[in-house]
Amino acid sequence: MKIGIIGLxxxxxxxxxxxKSCDSARQIIGFDHNAGHCTQALELxxxxxxxxxxxxxxSCDVIFLSIPVGGIIAVMxxxxxxxxxxxxxxxxxxxxxxxxxxxxxxxxxxxxxHPMTGTEKFGPTAAIKDLYExxxxxxxxxxxxxxxxxKTASTLYRxxxxxxxxxxxxxxxxxxxFISHMPHALxxxxxxxxxxxxxxxxxxxxxxxxxxxxxRIAKSSPHMWEDIFRQNKRNLLEALxxxxxxxxxxxxxxxxxxxxxxxxxxxxxNKLHDIL
Amino acid sequence: MKIGIIGLxxxxxxxxxxxKSCDSARQIIGFDHNAGHCTQALELxxxxxxxxxxxxxxSCDVIFLSIPVGGIIAVMxxxxxxxxxxxxxxxxxxxxxxxxxxxxxxxxxxxxxHPMTGTEKFGPTAAIKDLYExxxxxxxxxxxxxxxxxKTASTLYRxxxxxxxxxxxxxxxxxxxFISHMPHALxxxxxxxxxxxxxxxxxxxxxxxxxxxxxRIAKSSPHMWEDIFRQNKRNLLEALxxxxxxxxxxxxxxxxxxxxxxxxxxxxxNKLHDIL
Numbered sequence: 001m002k003i004g005i006i007g008l009x010x011x012x013x014x015x016x017x018x019x020k021s022c023d024s025a026r027q028i029i030g031f032d033h034n035a036g037h038c039t040q041a042l043e044l045x046x047x048x049x050x051x052x053x054x055x056x057x058x059s060c061d062v063i064f065l066s067i068p069v070g071g072i073i074a075v076m077x078x079x080x081x082x083x084x085x086x087x088x089x090x091x092x093x094x095x096x097x098x099x100x101x102x103x104x105x106x107x108x109x110x111x112x113x114h115p116m117t118g119t120e121k122f123g124p125t126a127a128i129k130d131l132y133e134x135x136x137x138x139x140x141x142x143x144x145x146x147x148x149x150x151k152t153a154s155t156l157y158r159x160x161x162x163x164x165x166x167x168x169x170x171x172x173x174x175x176x177x178f179i180s181h182m183p184h185a186l187x188x189x190x191x192x193x194x195x196x197x198x199x200x201x202x203x204x205x206x207x208x209x210x211x212x213x214x215x216r217i218a219k220s221s222p223h224m225w226e227d228i229f230r231q232n233k234r235n236l237l238e239a240l241x242x243x244x245x246x247x248x249x250x251x252x253x254x255x256x257x258x259x260x261x262x263x264x265x266x267x268x269x270n271k272l273h274d275i276l
Numbered sequence: 277m278k279i280g281i282i283g284l285x286x287x288x289x290x291x292x293x294x295x296k297s298c299d300s301a302r303q304i305i306g307f308d309h310n311a312g313h314c315t316q317a318l319e320l321x322x323x324x325x326x327x328x329x330x331x332x333x334x335s336c337d338v339i340f341l342s343i344p345v346g347g348i349i350a351v352m353x354x355x356x357x358x359x360x361x362x363x364x365x366x367x368x369x370x371x372x373x374x375x376x377x378x379x380x381x382x383x384x385x386x387x388x389x390h391p392m393t394g395t396e397k398f399g400p401t402a403a404i405k406d407l408y409e410x411x412x413x414x415x416x417x418x419x420x421x422x423x424x425x426x427k428t429a430s431t432l433y434r435x436x437x438x439x440x441x442x443x444x445x446x447x448x449x450x451x452x453x454f455i456s457h458m459p460h461a462l463x464x465x466x467x468x469x470x471x472x473x474x475x476x477x478x479x480x481x482x483x484x485x486x487x488x489x490x491x492r493i494a495k496s497s498p499h500m501w502e503d504i505f506r507q508n509k510r511n512l513l514e515a516l517x518x519x520x521x522x523x524x525x526x527x528x529x530x531x532x533x534x535x536x537x538x539x540x541x542x543x544x545x546n547k548l549h550d551i552l
Contacts, residue, residue: 117485182466189519189522192545193454194455195548195551198455206414206452209393213489222542226535233530233533240527244523254506254509254512259502266496269471272467275471276491
């Protein structure tokens with residue numbers, strides 16, 4: 001298969017590396033509207049060649065879209081003339097708005113996916129070999145994709161070592177809001193709070209593993225996350241409301257010195273142990 | 277030197293291991309009111325022997341207190357009859373209430389410290405060899421300790437590989453509230469929110485590195501953290517108020533679709549990159 005990757009950042013670049021050792025991938029072509037990214041991707045050997053236009057990418061058997069969610073929606077409008085057997089797989093972090101925006105005439109060509117992996121780094125230099133290995137990819141509304149496309153996407157994701165999970169787009173977006181998008185909002189807020197109140201010297205001196213872990217994803221790409229917050233606005237706000245209720249409970253227990261209740265609340269949180 | 281360690285959990289146990297390879301430590305004795313912990317500590321060779329009473333520990337040249345903050349305050353009341361050259365070093369996560377509670381007659385024997393390290397695990401089985409290596413220890417109000425005690429504490433902490441930072445207890449507690457205690461409250465609240473709203477299967481399937489990192493410290497000991505929240509109540513509540521303001525800004529920007537401002541806010545958070 002000739003595979004095209006649109007977007008050569010952390011996700012697309014790491015995908016290029018992962019696909020290299022797959023039996024199904026005969027040729028890997030990249031495309032990115034950032035010329036600097038294209039040069040870096042070639043230098044780092046993330047892809048074998050760079051397409052000069054979107055039309056060139058359309059000749060691929062499979063096209064991965066590893067660009068921000070808004071870009072996925074936009075680029076799909078220009079894909080109406082792809083060949084019938086072409087498979088387009090998006091890797092966006094929200095799914096409902098994307099799925100509902102796909103032009104009807106190429107809906108069967110499209111597979112909605114969300115690989116649940118990443119790091120806080122971005123751009124082609126952030127690409128790493130094992131980003132996808134042994135991680136989960138969620139495939140959404142798969143019954144709306146053609147059977148050839150279903151098979152192609154499943155095969156490729158399995159070949160790069162991913163575990164497949166199937167879910168409706170609506171359900172995915174609610175889960176993702178709680179388990180991924182809200183934690184990003186908290187991390188950004190934590191980083192800004194601490195930088196506003198603390199001098200850099202104290203932060204460096206005193207930051208233990210807890211703060212480092214909690215603030216790591218505050219280094220994530222604003223370009224990407226602005227877009228995710230926009231696409232999943234309602235679910236994100238709902239998740240944050242639930243979080244606020246929970247944090248307010250904590251503040252009230254501390255304020256009113258309800259230490260036994262606070263201890264129990266912490267014990268409840270400890271139960272995450274049994275899950276993760 | 278004969279060294280006593282009161283409290284044989286993660287911190288005390290790891291200290292026992294670290295001290296083993298120090299030139300200054302001739303003998304390492306442990307003490308813990310939990311008999312099971314004593315047995316485990318011996319089996320795991322965290323300490324060489326177990327003291328049968330607090331009085332036995334008092335014959336040590338140096339005594340580390342690696343117990344919850346409330347316990348430190350309580351046990352110091354029973355230490356008034358230690359020999360003049362004895363050094364007692366506490367490792368509690370808050371400092372102001374501890375320092376102000378030390379009996380005046382043994383104030384010079386006491387060194388207030390806070391090693392800025394740890395993991396979410398607890399108990400003797402959580403003890404690890406390199407917990408202290410290359411981490412920061414904050415020494416508070418050191419001028420109130422005797423010169424012999426200042427030197428002893430500094431030497432031992434340097435020998436186990438720690439970097440010394442000096443600070444007033446009041447200042448320490450405010451910094452710690454922002455950089456350590458507030459993040460713990462957020463992590464507990466995040467874990468409880470997600471477990472309340474999501475089923476365990478979805479959490480396991482969808483949790484990426486971000487959620488795993490942000491919820492890790494929600495597995496920390498309620499016994500220890502209830503105590504820290506109690507001792508540092510005012511600073512913690514102040515830090516949480518600042519966090520709430522910041523998170524509310526985020527929610528309002530999302531609600532009112534102020535995407536440029538949101539992007540800028542995320543870029544501000546990204547600046548943590550330059551610090552950590």
